[in-house]
Amino acid sequence: MPKHLLALQEFTKEELLDFVYRAITLKNEKAEGIIHQHLVGKTVALIFEKPSTRTRVSFESAMYGLGGQVIFLSNRDTQLARSEPLKDMARVMDRYVDGMVVRTFGQNVVDELSQYSSVPVINALTDLHHPCQVLSDVMTVIEKKGDLDNLHVAWVGDGNNMANSWIQAAAKLGFSLTLACPEGYDPDPEIFSSCSEVASKPITLVRDPKEAVKGADVINVDVWASMGQEEEQDERLEIFKEYQVNADLMKLAPADAIVMHCLPAHREEEITEEVLESEQSVVWDQAENKMHIHAAILEIMLTKE
Template sequence: MAALSGRDLLSLADLSSQEVQELLQMATQLKSQQLRLRCNKVLGLLFSKASTRTRVSFTVAMYQLGGQVIDLNPNVTQVSRGEPVQDTARVLDRYLDILAIRTFAQQELEIFADYAKIPVINALTDLEHPCQVLADLLTVQETFGTCAGLTLTYVGDGNNVANSLMLGCALVGMNVRVATPKGFEPSTTIVEKAQAITNNKTQVILTHDAEAATKGANVLYTDVWASMGQEAEADDRMPIFQPYQINEHLLSLADSEAIVLHCLPAHRGEEITDDVIEGSHSRVWDQAENRMHVQKALLASILGAE
């Protein structure tokens, strides 16, 4: 993976189809311990949003590679006192080997990348969640042996996960259907990027009909109806999103061997029912574990490892 050496990952669109496939292959080998890598580097985590899976998976991945991690909580750094992003970026560049950022605005991430010479990884913004989707694709590949030719249906809010799923599916040759209420569609710019990647070889479909989108799907995916920063809208969104709940009825419309994914945390009884997330079709816990394996592959590829 020399092609990724020293590069930023701000969006899944930064990767080619071949690079995604090679990352998934490396993650598979690391997970099975067929491949063992060492990387004595320092990763900084600058997270302005709460995190369980992203924080822990990046930390464990870096430790298992033999590196170190510094948790740069904004509340105990000068970021919380208004230090300009570009100033923080230039200072951290002098200390760290790589930086993973979890924040609200994609523009803030891009400013860091512009001012820091070290690689910057998008650990989640309001626009995209690329590391999550790499783990999703690994989970699909583990289940079906390939991603190519399958159909993934995402139901719910057209948020950062939906955006990255469209790009990720396009890169690995999967059809993707995104079903949202009116007014909650994914980014038009991201839709156009995904369609350009597919080059008409696979489908990128937007709809407001959750049942039609689910028919025959191989993968059903959802996320919370109100993302971080939108908590005040949660009660108003509830009745609007109710037809987009993944429940036994919606699951029955998918392929009989379909799997169910959720990036977590889940609000059981809202976007997904308890019986579905705990049922035989769920691969949610494998999906969560795979965050660590794909991020280990990503860190090793960007930093170089022995």
């Protein structure tokens, strides 16, 4: 297994499923009152250039739940804002902590930190990848739908970091994926091309969201303007207005299809209140599962030899 978790593509199918099934085990055992303390004496640094409520709380809760300690560092708390070389930061931090969880803008940040760090670097989000989130989403899909092999997943909206990681997950785990994105807002072309070439099931890019959801067991949606794209908000609202996941769109999908959103949701923009609060929505279980997948990731990455 790789030393660092930077992108899903770097892991085998078996390694990715190890994270997922360990998370399911930890979740079930926690519900039974079984508490693990596998990370006693371990400390992880959460280095967040991009703020997040769910990601921070879920990682902290996971680490504390396994007996470990957390040091949270926002942008103002590190030398990143003052242009300290990343290689210097990596070689100092790995003397202090047993792992770094990094939420930042450029993928180059986590790549360079991992190059110089002797402890695991875990990508909690970059503009290119969002591997931990998609692992928790895959966990939710398995809980709700069972075996992945015969599932068809739809992505509706921006071809962003979430879409990129879903493409990598599809290629590695063997489910079919259809992405509906407006022209000019496609997923990363290199990721799409390389994953499509090796995938056992089709990974397809279309323009019409109606085409994407037909026959879909899972329908994924995300905000239209991510953090750092606030200046594009009005333009994106106009471009993406046909990509809203609403009751009319859901009528084209199977009645037992589930709807996922990694949150925060902008109700009545990318998803309607009606759909978000419907019986088909699994977003609250999805949100909870971030904590369990983070526990599994931390346990595996910080204790493996």
